[in-house]
Amino acid sequence: MASAFHPSASTRERMIDEARALFAERGFYGVSIAQIAAELGLTKQALLHHFGTKERLYGLVLEQIAEQLISLQPRPNSASKAGKDAEVADLGPAQQLQDWLTAMISDTPLRVERSRLLMREILDNQVRAEHVGSWYLKPFLDEFTALLRRVPSWSCAPDAQLQACLLQLLGAVNYHAVSGPTVRGIFGAEAAYQMNAVFARQMRQMVQAVLDAGPVIDQ
Amino acid sequence: MASAFHPSASTRERMIDEARALFAERGFYGVSIAQIAAELGLTKQALLHHFGTKERLYGLVLEQIAEQLISLQPRPNSASKAGKDAEVADLGPAQQLQDWLTAMISDTPLRVERSRLLMREILDNQVRAEHVGSWYLKPFLDEFTALLRRVPSWSCAPDAQLQACLLQLLGAVNYHAVSGPTVRGIFGAEAAYQMNAVFARQMRQMVQAVLDAGPVIDQ
DNA sequence: ACGTTGACTTACCGATCGGTAGGTGTCAAG
DNA sequence: CTTGACACCTACCGATCGGTAAGTCAACGT
Numbered sequence: 001m002a003s004a005f006h007p008s009a010s011t012r013e014r015m016i017d018e019a020r021a022l023f024a025e026r027g028f029y030g031v032s033i034a035q036i037a038a039e040l041g042l043t044k045q046a047l048l049h050h051f052g053t054k055e056r057l058y059g060l061v062l063e064q065i066a067e068q069l070i071s072l073q074p075r076p077n078s079a080s081k082a083g084k085d086a087e088v089a090d091l092g093p094a095q096q097l098q099d100w101l102t103a104m105i106s107d108t109p110l111r112v113e114r115s116r117l118l119m120r121e122i123l124d125n126q127v128r129a130e131h132v133g134s135w136y137l138k139p140f141l142d143e144f145t146a147l148l149r150r151v152p153s154w155s156c157a158p159d160a161q162l163q164a165c166l167l168q169l170l171g172a173v174n175y176h177a178v179s180g181p182t183v184r185g186i187f188g189a190e191a192a193y194q195m196n197a198v199f200a201r202q203m204r205q206m207v208q209a210v211l212d213a214g215p216v217i218d219q
Numbered sequence: 220m221a222s223a224f225h226p227s228a229s230t231r232e233r234m235i236d237e238a239r240a241l242f243a244e245r246g247f248y249g250v251s252i253a254q255i256a257a258e259l260g261l262t263k264q265a266l267l268h269h270f271g272t273k274e275r276l277y278g279l280v281l282e283q284i285a286e287q288l289i290s291l292q293p294r295p296n297s298a299s300k301a302g303k304d305a306e307v308a309d310l311g312p313a314q315q316l317q318d319w320l321t322a323m324i325s326d327t328p329l330r331v332e333r334s335r336l337l338m339r340e341i342l343d344n345q346v347r348a349e350h351v352g353s354w355y356l357k358p359f360l361d362e363f364t365a366l367l368r369r370v371p372s373w374s375c376a377p378d379a380q381l382q383a384c385l386l387q388l389l390g391a392v393n394y395h396a397v398s399g400p401t402v403r404g405i406f407g408a409e410a411a412y413q414m415n416a417v418f419a420r421q422m423r424q425m426v427q428a429v430l431d432a433g434p435v436i437d438q
Numbered sequence: 439a440c441g442t443t444g445a446c447t448t449a450c451c452g453a454t455c456g457g458t459a460g461g462t463g464t465c466a467a468g
Numbered sequence: 469c470t471t472g473a474c475a476c477c478t479a480c481c482g483a484t485c486g487g488t489a490a491g492t493c494a495a496c497g498t
Contacts, residue, residue: 011475027343029248032455044456046476054456116342122398123339124246160411164418167398168391168425175390179341192379199383202429206387209428210421230445251485263486265446273486440498447492455484462477468470 012050014040020061024113027120028058062121062136065114069140072103093150094211101173101207105200115177157215169207176203231269233259239280243332246339247277281355284333288359291322312369313430320392320426324419334396376434388426395422
């Protein structure tokens with residue numbers, strides 16, 4: 001098994017990368033597998049050979065994203081290491097959550113793609129969920145919920161409130177990256193640049209405000 | 220011109236209504252004009268007869284939405300009327316903005332459709348903007364910006380900051396309606412119901428926090 | 439009675455969709 | 469040298485896409 005030399009794994013990755021870029025830009029129905037393949041200098045049958053169906057390719061893209069988002073979390077679990085992990089564990093869960101959300105808005109192209117896909121998936125899910133069994137992004141949201149539950153003022157709130165709060169925060173955070181290119185198109189690059197410089201701090205203020213406010217007391 | 224009896228105008232409206240519902244649910248590329256027509260008991264050629272192209276139909280849907288969103292604004296302009304308009308004028312622009320955003324989250328099906336379309340348009344715009352001249356929703360955003368500029372603490376901020384702030388707020392507000400059905404699908408109707416009860420107040424807190432914070436000072 | 443207009447139809451068009459069938463070429467193991 | 473696995477190909481499928489052409493049909497003004 002000298003598959004380390006074999007370029008096949010790398011091709012698979014290139015396929016998923018290109019699929020992610022195009023799905024993010026145009027949406028599931030807005031891209032054909034032939035277009036994805038053409039971008040790679042291949043035919044659509046090469047894609048179908050590796051993934052079987054367009055739906056499965058899309059699913060793999062989303063699963064990869066969920067993993068990436070989870071990996072952005074400041075990790076306190078494997079606290080066996082040493083100093084730095086101990087520090088992370090010492091941070092309050094509220095701060096960890098802040099850091100996690102902040103880590104999501106580093107303005108890399110990859111991050112923009114992730115946000116766009118996240119948003120699109122939430123928009124399209126109810127339609128496509130009828131054809132697909134489970135939701136690709138649920139593991140990520142579950143992990144996220146567990147962290148918020150460790151915030152003292154939120155620990156007693158029902159699950160629904162935690163999820164509502166997190167979806168709201170995620171929406172706000174992702175919306176930034178999503179609206180970026182559109183803003184650039186409408187108002188020009190200069191305005192977009194200024195807005196980008198502002199967004200990060202503004203978003204952090206918002207997250208702080210929501211977390212501080214705590215859950216709404218059920219009347 | 221006894222077109223009051225003629226059902227044609229009504230048919231046009233029915234077409235736009237159905238188009239809005241389906242575009243909101245599945246996106247521009249996710250629906251065909253034949254599907255829209257089938258839902259109305261017509262053929263796709265009936266739609267093409269009225270609107271020429273799919274793109275134009277979509278554009279009319281968005282223009283109608285922009286008008287509706289603008290009309291949700293508490294109106295201080297035509298302050299010639301009497302008492303109630305005077306009251307509205309007396310409300311600070313910050314409160315007007317709050318009210319406007321709040322008015323957007325009344326949980327009607329129409330409102331959910333509007334939010335979904337708004338979000339989809341922001342996602343798709345950069346792709347489709349290459350084929351279409353201008354942006355259908357710009358009038359709405361302009362009106363919105365003008366109102367924020369009348370808030371004292373924001374009046375001196377550059378346009379870019381106002382637009383950034385508004386896009387952020389709009390995103391948060393609309394995200395609520397958009398994520399609703401997905402949440403319902405994932406966590407069940409009961410959780411979704413609880414979350415819905417929470418969202419309105421949470422959103423208002425967030426808006427308040429962002430408005431109070433004021434623009435970020437350019438360093 | 440006649441012509442016009444507008445709503446809506448059937449009948450198409452070429453292009454493209456996702457997916458299947460059946461290859462070809464390469465490479466490594468036996 | 470053969471065999472099998474794998475990556476990727478051409479060729480093709482039926483369905484559907486947005487859009488065009490040429491009508492049919494009822495209601496209208498004259």
